[in-house]
Amino acid sequence: MRLKLIEKTVTQLAALLEAGEVTRAEVVEAYLERIASVEEAVAAFLYVNEDRARKQARLMDEAAEGGAAVLGGVPVALKDNICTKGIPTTCGSRILEGYRPPYSATAAVRLEKAGFIMLGKTNCDEFAMGSSTENSGYHPTANPWDLRRVPGGSSGGSAAAVAAFEVPCALGSDTGGSIRQPASFCGVVGLKPTYGLVSRYGLVAFASSLDQIGPITRDVADAAAVLSVIAGHDPLDSTSARVKPVDYTHALVPDVDGLTAGVVTELSGEGVDPEVRERVGRAVEVLTELGVEVEECSLPHARYALDMYYIIAPAEASSNLARYDGTRYGYRHGVRRLAGTGEAGEAGEAGPDGVEGPGGGDSGGPGGSGRPGERLSLLDMYVATRREGFGAEVKRRIMLGTYVLSAGYYEAYYLKAQKARTLLRQDFERAFARYDFLVSPTSPTVAFPLGDRVDDPLRMYMADLCTIPANLAGIPAISVPCGFAQGLPVGLQLMGPAFSEELLLKVAFAYEQHTEHHTKKPPLLGVKRR
Amino acid sequence: MAVISRQEVEHIARLSCLAFEPDELNRFTAQLNRILEYVARLEALDTSLAAPTSSVLGDRSTPLREDEPREGLTREEALEPAPAQEGGLFKVPRIIE
Numbered sequence: 001m002r003l004k005l006i007e008k009t010v011t012q013l014a015a016l017l018e019a020g021e022v023t024r025a026e027v028v029e030a031y032l033e034r035i036a037s038v039e040e041a042v043a044a045f046l047y048v049n050e051d052r053a054r055k056q057a058r059l060m061d062e063a064a065e066g067g068a069a070v071l072g073g074v075p076v077a078l079k080d081n082i083c084t085k086g087i088p089t090t091c092g093s094r095i096l097e098g099y100r101p102p103y104s105a106t107a108a109v110r111l112e113k114a115g116f117i118m119l120g121k122t123n124c125d126e127f128a129m130g131s132s133t134e135n136s137g138y139h140p141t142a143n144p145w146d147l148r149r150v151p152g153g154s155s156g157g158s159a160a161a162v163a164a165f166e167v168p169c170a171l172g173s174d175t176g177g178s179i180r181q182p183a184s185f186c187g188v189v190g191l192k193p194t195y196g197l198v199s200r201y202g203l204v205a206f207a208s209s210l211d212q213i214g215p216i217t218r219d220v221a222d223a224a225a226v227l228s229v230i231a232g233h234d235p236l237d238s239t240s241a242r243v244k245p246v247d248y249t250h251a252l253v254p255d256v257d258g259l260t261a262g263v264v265t266e267l268s269g270e271g272v273d274p275e276v277r278e279r280v281g282r283a284v285e286v287l288t289e290l291g292v293e294v295e296e297c298s299l300p301h302a303r304y305a306l307d308m309y310y311i312i313a314p315a316e317a318s319s320n321l322a323r324y325d326g327t328r329y330g331y332r333h334g335v336r337r338l339a340g341t342g343e344a345g346e347a348g349e350a351g352p353d354g355v356e357g358p359g360g361g362d363s364g365g366p367g368g369s370g371r372p373g374e375r376l377s378l379l380d381m382y383v384a385t386r387r388e389g390f391g392a393e394v395k396r397r398i399m400l401g402t403y404v405l406s407a408g409y410y411e412a413y414y415l416k417a418q419k420a421r422t423l424l425r426q427d428f429e430r431a432f433a434r435y436d437f438l439v440s441p442t443s444p445t446v447a448f449p450l451g452d453r454v455d456d457p458l459r460m461y462m463a464d465l466c467t468i469p470a471n472l473a474g475i476p477a478i479s480v481p482c483g484f485a486q487g488l489p490v491g492l493q494l495m496g497p498a499f500s501e502e503l504l505l506k507v508a509f510a511y512e513q514h515t516e517h518h519t520k521k522p523p524l525l526g527v528k529r530r
Numbered sequence: 531m532a533v534i535s536r537q538e539v540e541h542i543a544r545l546s547c548l549a550f551e552p553d554e555l556n557r558f559t560a561q562l563n564r565i566l567e568y569v570a571r572l573e574a575l576d577t578s579l580a581a582p583t584s585s586v587l588g589d590r591s592t593p594l595r596e597d598e599p600r601e602g603l604t605r606e607e608a609l610e611p612a613p614a615q616e617g618g619l620f621k622v623p624r625i626i627e
Contacts, residue, residue, distance in 0.1 A: 102607040195586050209585055235595055239587060307569040318546065325547070327620050332613035378623045382547045395548055399562060402546045403534065416572055418582035423575070425583060458564050474586025498586075 024057035024073035044161035072115020095389030105202025122157030131463035152182030177467025184442035184491025195474035196241035199234030207316035224248035251502035262297025267440035275485035311417035318401025326385030333384035442491030
């Protein structure tokens with residue numbers, strides 16, 4: 001029974017709960033049991049919200065027994081860069097170890113109000129910077145389809161947790177592909193909404209002009225259901241779009257006859273694995289069979305998208321991450337927070353300012369410059385804190401961003417990239433004047449082996465080749481499973497004009513109804529305990 | 531010909547409030563050069579007629595909200611996550627001797 005329960009979709013679970021055929025407590029226990037049995041192998045979570053989830057389920061069940069109309073009770077997991085009041089939120093970074101935010105993200109609040117039970121926080125690349133989740137400051141996550149491979153990133157924990165049946169749905173965030181690429185690698189559905197559709201309030205900022213929260217689910221209907229809950233205007237986010245609430249599940253009609261689509265040449269040729277190309281080609285054939293008129297289409301500036309992204313995103317990140325200075329929250333050099341309490345404890349012999357010299361900590365390099373016990377200056381404290389708290393990729397991007405924004409280089413890099421971004425947006429505008437939606441692979445390859453690209457940042461960046469253009473243009477895009485290559489899932493990406501989520505969900509739904517890729521399950525993960 | 535020298539990387543590290551060991555500095559210099567050489571492809575692109583995009587919102591601009599006071603975090607809530615605090619303030623190393 002329990003195994004069957006964890007394989008239900010969000011939509012199915014909601015129906016079972018509403019009919020009273022299963023209790024919230026049973027659902028939560030089934031998933032907690034699954035997490036306990038597979039987490040050692042998958043390692044998708046940074047924090048399992050066990051006690052609170054159990055309590056919330058019990059309270060909801062009691063209210064329902066008492067005759068109250070209780071909504072929902074479906075478990076959800078959140079990427080760890082989405083703030084949850086009183087619950088650890090680390091962004092996969094050591095610099096936020098032990099941080100419990102004093103407020104929750106709007107997306108988290110909306111899910112809770114709709115009756116979702118927050119089961120835990122999922123692993124990700126540090127501050128969402130990466131394409132494999134290997135940049136997590138805590139541990140890597142394994143791909144449930146092949147435990148020796150990456151789940152993709154940066155929302156790799158969310159995608160792996162959904163694929164491994166540890167949770168029926170999860171939220172991720174997508175700055176350059178971080179929802180879609182891991183969804184593709186793990187054989188699940190990932191939707192990056194239009195910039196501004198889902199509030200970014202409480203999403204820890206990486207690159208503010210690109211970041212967007214979205215759902216990772218096992219099928220398209222669930223993506224529509226979760227999006228309906230989290231989308232909509234939020235006065236707490238100044239870039240939140242003033243759109244009326246939409247029930248996206250109404251878009252789930254498998255009728256795409258007469259629609260037009262363009263297959264993007266620049267995202268489907270060079271650099272894309274031939275087997276991936278072949279699977280996507282077959283998916284395009286299915287769309288054609290369903291009545292979609294498909295043509296080749298060119299976005300001439302898409303070949304520069306990676307270049308633009310690796311200037312613009314680090315520039316914004318270098319500014320956003322200036323806030324981690326060991327003053328208001330998170331790690332400070334020489335100060336250890338006592339686990340489980342809100343109080344700061346001081347390691348070793350701390351100086352009178354709560355800061356000790358490098359001798360008492362684990363450092364001694366260029367961050368500090370003195371002898372043990374010597375008091376650090378404010379600037380030394382900042383530098384030592386950041387040097388010890390940030391991982392290599394985050395430092396690389398801060399450096400890159402600082403460089404492209406620095407005097408003498410701003411125009412050649414940052415301004416140039418912003419102008420190129422305009423040209424790419426114009427390419428999309430022209431394409432959408434002709435086509436209802438655009439098609440490409442989600443990722444140029446299937447999931448690569450753990451450790452394969454960690455020493456080669458540029459090669460890692462190539463994993464985002466097909467997903468980055470949608471972020472730069474601010475448009476919505478969805479990845480749906482479209483087959484397997486070398487036994488690993490391949491994703492089909494559909495992109496549409498701003499606020500065309502209903503259209504994308506409809507096409508994705510129609511495709512899904514005519515294929516069986518989304519029903520395939522990763523090899524049963526055995527119970528493995530040390 | 532390297533785009534960015536080791537000395538420049540050191541300078542950027544100072545601007546970024548970061549610091550590196552000598553071997554890290556060498557590695558970062560090599561990696562940053564590879565990335566910057568790659569993105570230099572943009573130089574070939576004629577952008578003379580394009581206005582820069584700073585936001586994709588365009589004319590979906592964001593009107594200012596009414597300036598109405600509302601409850602924010604309390605002082606205690608804001609201070610709670612701080613590594614060090616004293617007397618209702620964030621505590622940092624001494625700035626003026």
